[in-house]
Amino acid sequence: MPGFELFGDQERKEVNDVLDNGVLMRYGFDPMRKGHWKAKSLEQELQNTLQTKYVQLVSSGTAAVSVALASAGVGAGDEVIMPTFTFVASFEAIMMLGAIPVLVDIDDTLGLDPKAVAEAITPKTKAVMVVQMCGSMGHMDALKAICTQHNLLLIEDACQAIGGTYQGKPLGSIGDLGCFSFDFVKTITCGEGGAVVTDNENWYLNADHYSDHGHDHIGNDRGAESHPFLGYNFRISELHAAVGLAQVKRLPEFLDIQRKHFNIIREALSEIPEVTFRTVPEGGVESCAFLNFFLPDVSTAEKVMIAFKDHGIDACWNYYKNNWHYIRKWEHFKELKSLYPISEEVKKGLEYLQTKTFEQSDHYIGRNISCLIKLSWTEEEVRRRADKMASSIKSLL
Numbered sequence: 001m002p003g004f005e006l007f008g009d010q011e012r013k014e015v016n017d018v019l020d021n022g023v024l025m026r027y028g029f030d031p032m033r034k035g036h037w038k039a040k041s042l043e044q045e046l047q048n049t050l051q052t053k054y055v056q057l058v059s060s061g062t063a064a065v066s067v068a069l070a071s072a073g074v075g076a077g078d079e080v081i082m083p084t085f086t087f088v089a090s091f092e093a094i095m096m097l098g099a100i101p102v103l104v105d106i107d108d109t110l111g112l113d114p115k116a117v118a119e120a121i122t123p124k125t126k127a128v129m130v131v132q133m134c135g136s137m138g139h140m141d142a143l144k145a146i147c148t149q150h151n152l153l154l155i156e157d158a159c160q161a162i163g164g165t166y167q168g169k170p171l172g173s174i175g176d177l178g179c180f181s182f183d184f185v186k187t188i189t190c191g192e193g194g195a196v197v198t199d200n201e202n203w204y205l206n207a208d209h210y211s212d213h214g215h216d217h218i219g220n221d222r223g224a225e226s227h228p229f230l231g232y233n234f235r236i237s238e239l240h241a242a243v244g245l246a247q248v249k250r251l252p253e254f255l256d257i258q259r260k261h262f263n264i265i266r267e268a269l270s271e272i273p274e275v276t277f278r279t280v281p282e283g284g285v286e287s288c289a290f291l292n293f294f295l296p297d298v299s300t301a302e303k304v305m306i307a308f309k310d311h312g313i314d315a316c317w318n319y320y321k322n323n324w325h326y327i328r329k330w331e332h333f334k335e336l337k338s339l340y341p342i343s344e345e346v347k348k349g350l351e352y353l354q355t356k357t358f359e360q361s362d363h364y365i366g367r368n369i370s371c372l373i374k375l376s377w378t379e380e381e382v383r384r385r386a387d388k389m390a391s392s393i394k395s396l397l
């Protein structure tokens, strides 16, 4: 996945443009810029890449999720349905707005189980957030149908899935609003950065203003701009956008490499009948940022992880006991350890976390191994890796 593996002259050139004129900020200072608008240019590139009408760059993927929700009017006391398998950013971004994260089970796509989503809807539900983990996707048609039926927003966190598609549409462009991250380990990187994408002009304008102190961005005198509503600072800098601008132009090259490496490893593991792969919904094409597969049971998955380690197979994870990605290890969230008081409404809304169990998620995450697909491997390295992975697994079955 990581674009940082292939960092070179194009990235340096874009950054040097910014350093040469010294305008490190994305707004204003027109005469000094010598025509360089890196954040604006990156937004245009992303509009084409993601086939979406509007793109608002922000400072991170986490900011993108908060800004997307806020732009569509999600806030205090609203419930947002999200999956148990994701990144901590999902609940952070919801909590930041005073809204309530409602965690539900995933299915064999490793994304939201539509049935679990339908069961979790209450009169307070405002949005469903599907997280397109590890380059693939949830059952988008079913999730969209539920959202339409109940008049809910569908927010698509595609932070790990740039380059994947569903029925020919880029992941991230299918929900009402989509979110991307360009942090250091994502498929394309800005160092730090993120984006909100949408076809809705009103939500886009909200995101544009909200991420810059509520500035309306009318005219070319920042000091004279008015503030139609409250905002914060989630701006990206020109330096970060410059790196992303070089990287986004290389996305097709990155995706080709990813797919080639992914297919070599997948083919080797397909020959083992006990290994199964995550379900990709019909009409879906993975970005191939990760290869995810299931073993018959939790203990075999644990043993395979040890065998991988012994054979020098790095960059593979069993997320069951992982601190970042799965509910089992989110004690700080479950115990509401916060630096500052949390509203009674949110506290009450999260009481379910003390008792609710997620056997269906455990069933998939416990047996899953997720392997990062690197761009910097040579073909020979990938083949050797695939052989070692297959022989390690076979020796344990």
Ligand SMILES: *Cc1c(COP(=O)(O)O)cnc(C)c1O
Binding pocket: 060, 061, 062, 063, 086, 087, 089, 090, 131, 133, 157, 159, 160, 181, 182, 183, 193, 194
């Ligand atoms: C990386 C990631 C984020 C957050 O992105 P940052 O840019 O690191 O804040 C959110 N959601 C998912 C699924 C991610 O993988």
